[in-house]
Amino acid sequence: MEDAPWLGQGKDKRRLSDLIHLWFERHGITLRDGEKRKSAMLWADECMGSPMATEFTAQLFTAYRAKRLDGHFARTKRVTQVSPRTMNLEHAYFLAVFNELKRLGEWDAPNPLENVRQFRTEESEMAYLTREQIDRLLEESRQSSAKDLEIIVRICLSTGARWGEAEKLKRSQITAGKVTFIKTKGKRNRTIPIDPALIAALPKKNGMLFTPCYYAFRSALERAGIELPAGQLTHVLRHTFASHFMMNGGNILVLQKILGHTDIKMTMRYAHFAPNHLEDALKFNPLVRK
Numbered sequence: 001m002e003d004a005p006w007l008g009q010g011k012d013k014r015r016l017s018d019l020i021h022l023w024f025e026r027h028g029i030t031l032r033d034g035e036k037r038k039s040a041m042l043w044a045d046e047c048m049g050s051p052m053a054t055e056f057t058a059q060l061f062t063a064y065r066a067k068r069l070d071g072h073f074a075r076t077k078r079v080t081q082v083s084p085r086t087m088n089l090e091h092a093y094f095l096a097v098f099n100e101l102k103r104l105g106e107w108d109a110p111n112p113l114e115n116v117r118q119f120r121t122e123e124s125e126m127a128y129l130t131r132e133q134i135d136r137l138l139e140e141s142r143q144s145s146a147k148d149l150e151i152i153v154r155i156c157l158s159t160g161a162r163w164g165e166a167e168k169l170k171r172s173q174i175t176a177g178k179v180t181f182i183k184t185k186g187k188r189n190r191t192i193p194i195d196p197a198l199i200a201a202l203p204k205k206n207g208m209l210f211t212p213c214y215y216a217f218r219s220a221l222e223r224a225g226i227e228l229p230a231g232q233l234t235h236v237l238r239h240t241f242a243s244h245f246m247m248n249g250g251n252i253l254v255l256q257k258i259l260g261h262t263d264i265k266m267t268m269r270y271a272h273f274a275p276n277h278l279e280d281a282l283k284f285n286p287l288v289r290k
Helices: 017-028 035-048 056-068 084-103 133-142 149-159 163-167 197-201 214-223 233-247 252-259 264-274 278-286
Strands: 178-181 190-193
Touching: 017 035, 017 084, 035 056, 035 084, 056 084, 133 149, 133 214, 149 163, 149 178, 149 197, 149 214, 149 233, 163 214, 190 252, 197 233, 214 233, 233 252, 233 264, 252 264
Parallel strands: none
Antiparallel strands: 178 190
């Protein structure tokens, strides 16, 4: 039998990065965001000095976390400071690595982060576009050198699709007046009716329909004079669909199915946009005299 230091046979000489790679090979590779998680953790590992696995402690992680929040470590020049919510994600990634390796018999010590509390965060503001902003964005999208930008924006606004879901559409996903989104965040395919005029405007080709144009989208928003809260860029069209759906009298349970939420609490964030939301407060409060 090969040496298995994590089972008490000698000193564990593995580095934290070794565990990250092991987790990815044994489990992370099956996750939709597995590559993203691995990349984030390997970058964090470098920031922490590439420690031995046994040296990865709550103290080391929380010191790194504090510096990350202060902007000491930045993965991109565009975003120099991260939010507590982002650090909660990194925290969750590392927790999951050690929990999974324990289940697999690859780590016998306690999870080094099991007693570290995540930051409490306030519910983030969900920006959505007004009708005037939608018109400006569509106009700027038409003027863009990215020829697929306008139709991707229209698909998102018409179906509540995430940016990546619309941008990666294939011809095979369009059938009988409907679009089926696959490999979704919720891990369930969802099929949504789509305007025939929008289908007619799709490129006449098989396979991938569009050329990626995320940066063109960001530029179009800037030219349209639309400012968004940090981290809302890729979700603003989805939020816009959901907000206007409810403002126009849509049913919250139908919206849940359209968006593909497995938990109704996620969809309830849009309930207050309904025209009659909580209007009973006006009729049944104690100051009302019958």
